[in-house]
Amino acid sequence: MIKVGGxxxxxxxxxxxxxxxxxxxxxxxxxxxTHDARTPLSAGKHVTVRLVGTPGGVARFHLAGVAVGMGMRxxxxxxxQSATYIGTYVIRPGDAAAVAAITATLKMGEQELTKAGDRxxxxxxxxxxxxxxxxxxxxxxxxxxxxxxxxxxxGESSIDPTRVRLVIxxxxxxNRTAVxxxxxxxxxxxxxxxxxxxxxxxxxxxxxNATRVDWTFVVTPPRGLIDSVTVSPAAGLKPGDYxxxxxxxxxxxxASLTTTGSPRSIVMLESAExxxxxxxLHPITPSDQGRLIIVSTQLRRGNRSSTASAVAxxxxxxxxxxxxxxxxxxxxxxxxxxxxxxTVRGSAGPAxxxxxxxxxxxxxxxxxxxxxxxxxxxxxxxxxxxxxxFGPFVPLSRxxxxxxxxxxxxxxxxxxxxxxxxxxxxxxxxxxxxxxTDAAQTATQDVAPxxxxxxxxxxxxSPTDQQVSAPPPAPVPxxxxxxxxxxxxxxxxxxxxxxxxxxxxxxxxxxxxxxSYTGNSPPADPPSHLDPExxxxxxxxxxxxxxxxx
Numbered sequence: 001m002i003k004v005g006g007x008x009x010x011x012x013x014x015x016x017x018x019x020x021x022x023x024x025x026x027x028x029x030x031x032x033x034t035h036d037a038r039t040p041l042s043a044g045k046h047v048t049v050r051l052v053g054t055p056g057g058v059a060r061f062h063l064a065g066v067a068v069g070m071g072m073r074x075x076x077x078x079x080x081q082s083a084t085y086i087g088t089y090v091i092r093p094g095d096a097a098a099v100a101a102i103t104a105t106l107k108m109g110e111q112e113l114t115k116a117g118d119r120x121x122x123x124x125x126x127x128x129x130x131x132x133x134x135x136x137x138x139x140x141x142x143x144x145x146x147x148x149x150x151x152x153x154x155g156e157s158s159i160d161p162t163r164v165r166l167v168i169x170x171x172x173x174x175n176r177t178a179v180x181x182x183x184x185x186x187x188x189x190x191x192x193x194x195x196x197x198x199x200x201x202x203x204x205x206x207x208x209n210a211t212r213v214d215w216t217f218v219v220t221p222p223r224g225l226i227d228s229v230t231v232s233p234a235a236g237l238k239p240g241d242y243x244x245x246x247x248x249x250x251x252x253x254x255a256s257l258t259t260t261g262s263p264r265s266i267v268m269l270e271s272a273e274x275x276x277x278x279x280x281l282h283p284i285t286p287s288d289q290g291r292l293i294i295v296s297t298q299l300r301r302g303n304r305s306s307t308a309s310a311v312a313x314x315x316x317x318x319x320x321x322x323x324x325x326x327x328x329x330x331x332x333x334x335x336x337x338x339x340x341x342x343t344v345r346g347s348a349g350p351a352x353x354x355x356x357x358x359x360x361x362x363x364x365x366x367x368x369x370x371x372x373x374x375x376x377x378x379x380x381x382x383x384x385x386x387x388x389x390f391g392p393f394v395p396l397s398r399x400x401x402x403x404x405x406x407x408x409x410x411x412x413x414x415x416x417x418x419x420x421x422x423x424x425x426x427x428x429x430x431x432x433x434x435x436x437t438d439a440a441q442t443a444t445q446d447v448a449p450x451x452x453x454x455x456x457x458x459x460x461x462s463p464t465d466q467q468v469s470a471p472p473p474a475p476v477p478x479x480x481x482x483x484x485x486x487x488x489x490x491x492x493x494x495x496x497x498x499x500x501x502x503x504x505x506x507x508x509x510x511x512x513x514x515x516s517y518t519g520n521s522p523p524a525d526p527p528s529h530l531d532p533e534x535x536x537x538x539x540x541x542x543x544x545x546x547x548x549x550x
Contacts (some may be wrong), residue, residue, distance in 0.1 A: 026108060029054050030115040031082055033061075033104045040157035040207035043093045043125035048086065049102055049117070055083035057108040063089060064374035064393035065097035066123055068338045072104070095125040098156045099357055099375035103394050116360070116371050116396060124156035124207035131351070131379075131410075133199070134311050137215035143308055144191035144219055145228035145248070150201045151183040151410065153353055155377025157206040167200040178233070182412025187232050191248070194221045224306030225250040225299045231310050239288070242281040245295050247308070251275035253301035260294040261287065268297065322415045323348040323386070323407040341391040342422075344403060352380040353408040356388040358422070360399035370402070 030053040037047045049061040051072060059072040072087035085106070102117035132151040135141055148168065152159060159181040166177045166184055177186045184201065196216050204210040222228075226249040237243060245257050247268060255268035255278040268280035282295065296309045325346045348354060357375045361368055374393045380386040388405070395401060401422040407415040 026054060026056075026111075028057060028106055028108050028111040028113045029082075030104065030106050030113055033102065033115050033117040035102050035117055035121065037121040040122040040124050040205075041091045042207040042209055043091050043095070046088050046090045047102075047121060048088045049104060051085040051104045051106060051115075052082050053085070053106045053113075054108065055080075057083075057085075057106045059085035059087070059104060059106050061087050061089075061102060061104040062338070062392075062394045063097070063121075063123070064099075064101045064103070065376065065390065066095050066100055068392045068394055091123060091125050093125050095123050096156045097121075097123045097375060098355065098377060099372045101371065101373040101393070103396070105394070114394060114397060120372050122157050122207070124154075124205060124209060126156065127209040127211040128152050128154035128159055128203045128205050130201070130203060130211055130213050133213065133215055135217040137217065139217040140220055141217060142220050142222050142224070142226075143228050143310070144194070144222065145188045145230045146192075146217075146219075147231060147310055148186040148188070148199060149183055149311065150199075150203070150213070152203045152211070153182070153379075153408075154205040154209075155353065155355060157209075160204050160206045163202075163204045165200075165202040169198055180412055182408075182410070187230060191228055192219045194219050222249075224308075225253060225301055225304055226297065226306045226308040229295065229297050229308045229310040231293075231295055237284045237288075239284050239286050241284045243284060243293060243295075245280045245282060245297065245310070247278040247280075247297045247299065249276055249278065249299045249306070250301050253278075253299045255280070255297065255299045257282065257295055257297045259296075322418055323352075323354060323405050325403070325405055325418055325420055338392050338394050339390075341389055344388045344390070344405070346386055346388075346405065347384045348380045348386060348407040349409060350380060350382050350384050351410050352384070352386070354378050354380060354386045354388060355406050355408065356390065357404045358390050358393070359402045359404065360396045361402055362396060362399045371396075373401075 030051060032052045033049065035047050035049045041047060047063075049070075049072065051059050051061070053059070055074065055076065057074075059074065060069050061072055062068040062070070067089065070087050070089055072085040075084045075086060077083055085104075099120045100123050101120045103114055104117070105112060105114045107113075130150060130152045132149070134149040135146055148166075150166070161179045161181055164177075164179045164184055165172065165174050166186055167173065168186065168188075173186055176189070177184050184203075196218050198214070198216050200212070200214045202210055202212050226247060228248045230246050232244050232246070243259075245268065247255060247257075249255070251270065252275070253270075255270070256265045257268055257280045258265050259282050262282075266280050266282060268278040271277040271279060278297075278299070280297075282293070294309060294311050296307060298305065298307050323346050325344060342358065344356060346354075355375065355377045358373045359370050360373050361370045373395070374390050376388045376390050378386055378388050402419060403422055404417050404419045406417050409415075
C-alpha cells in the first residue's frame with residue numbers, strides 16, 4: 001500500500017507481478033462560501049467571493065438576480081486537504097437586487113456541488129425614483145400657501161430619510177419638512193408672494209445613489225374670496241385623530257370643507273383673534289387609511305362664493321391591501337444549472353409597489369433551514385396588475401423554493417406578506433415566511449432596518465403598535481407538482497402531509513384574516529410616521545384632536 005499523488009494505491013503481488021488497483025474517487029466537498037461585502041454595493045464597487053473546498057476543481061460563483069457563472073481562480077496550498085478559490089465581480093450601472101444570494105459551484109469531472117454563501121448582499125446601482133410632485137410642475141395655483149409634497153421609492157437599498165434635502169426658492173427648509181421613506185411634505189410657514197416658486201429636492205438611498213429633481217410652479221394672485229388653503233399635519237394620523245384645515249380669505253363669510261370620498265360638508269369656524277382665518281377639522285376614519293386626502297374648501301359671503309383645494313399626503317396608519325398572486329411562469333425545478341428568469345403575475349392597488357423574494361428551504365436530519373435567494377421589485381399598473389421577474393439565479397439542490405410578495409401603498413405602508421410554494425405545494429407552518437425587508441436587512445451588517453424609520457421636523461413621537469388584520473388571499477392556481485415541503489407522503493392517498501399549526505399559532509390568530517398558508521405568518525411591523533412641525537404663524541393651528549376656537 002503506497003501513496004501516489006495524493007491517492008492511496010493498493011498493490012497486490014500475484015505470480016511476481018504487481019497489480020495496482022484503480023485510485024479511489026475523490027469526493028467533491030465545499031467547506032465554506034464567504035464574501036467581503038458589508039454595505040450595499042453601488043456602481044463601481046466590487047465583491048470578492050472565497051470558496052474553500054476540494055483542490056483541483058473548477059469553481060464558479062453566482063450573484064442571484066445579477067449574473068451567473070463568474071470564474072474563480074484556485075490558490076494552491078501545499079500539504080492541505082482544501083484549496084481556496086477566489087473570484088471578484090465589479091458592480092455595473094443598472095445592477096440591482098434587494099436580496100442577492102451568493103452561491104458557488106465546484107466541479108470535478110462528473111461531480112458538481114453547489115453551496116450558498118454565509119449571507120446575501122444588497123446590490124443597488126440605480127438611483128431612487130421620484131413618483132409624484134405636488135404641486136405639479138408648471139401648475140398655476142390661486143393658493144398662496146400650498147402644501148409641497150414629493151413622493152419617492154427605492155426597491156433595493158431603500159431611501160435614506162436622514163439625507164433627504166428640500167430647498168424652496170433657494171432656502172433649505174429640510175428641518176421644517178416631514179420626511180419618511182415614502183415622501184417629504186412641507187407646510188409653508190406663511191404665504192408665498194405671487195409668482196414662480198422653485199422647488200429642489202435631493203433623494204438619496206442607502207447605497208449612495210441620489211436622485212435630484214427641480215421644478216417650478218406659479219402662485220397667482222387670488223381673484224376670489226380665498227387666499228390660501230393648508231392642511232396639517234402631513235404625517236402620523238390614525239383613526240380617531242383630526243386633520244386640521246386652515247383657510248385664509250375674506251372675513252365675515254361662511255366656510256365649509258369636504259374631502260375625497262366623503263359627501264358630508266364640515267363647517268369651518270372663523271377665528272375670533274384673526275379675522276379671515278377659518279379652521280376646520282376632518283375626523284380620520286378607517287376608510288381614510290392608506291390614501292391621499294384631497295380637501296376642497298368653500299367660502300361664501302353675500303352673493304359671492306369661492307372654492308379652493310389642498311392635498312394631504314397623510315399616511316393614516318393601518319395595513320395596506322394584500323397583493324394577489326395570480327400565476328407563475330411555470331414549475332421551478334431545483335438542481336438546474338441556472339434559472340434565467342422566473343415571472344410572477346398578480347394584482348394589487350393602482351400605483352402600488354410590489355416586492356418579492358424567492359427563498360430556498362433545505363431539509364436536513366437536524367431540521368430545515370430557509371435562505372433568501374433573490375428579490376425583485378416593480379410598480380403596479382393603473383389597473384393594479386403587476387409582474388415580478390426574478391433571475392438569473394442558481395437554485396440549491398434538493399431545495400423547495402418559496403415565494404413571498406409584499407405590497408406597498410403610495411404612502412409607504414406595507415401589507416402583510418403573501419407566501420406560496422412554487423409548484424403549488426402548501427408551505428409547512430413556521431418554516432417559510434421570510435419577509436422581504438427582513439431578508440434585505442440581514443444582507444449586510446451595517447444597514448439600518450428597512451422599515452419604520454421616519455424623520456420629523458422638530459419633535460419625536462413613539463411608533464404606533466396598531467395592527468389591522470387583512471383578509472386571506474385568493475386561492476393560488478397550481479403551477480405543477482413540486483417536492484413535498486414536509487418530506488412526508490401518505491402511503492394510501494399519495495398526498496403530501498403538512499404539519500398542522502401548533503397551539504400557540506391558533507391562539508395568535510385562529511385562522512382569521514392575515515394568514516397566507518397553513519399556520520400563521522408573522523405580520524411585518526407597520527411603519528412609524530411622525531407629525532411635522534406646525535406652520536410658523538402667529539395664530540397656530542388647533543392641536544391635533546381638538547376643536548377649533550371660534
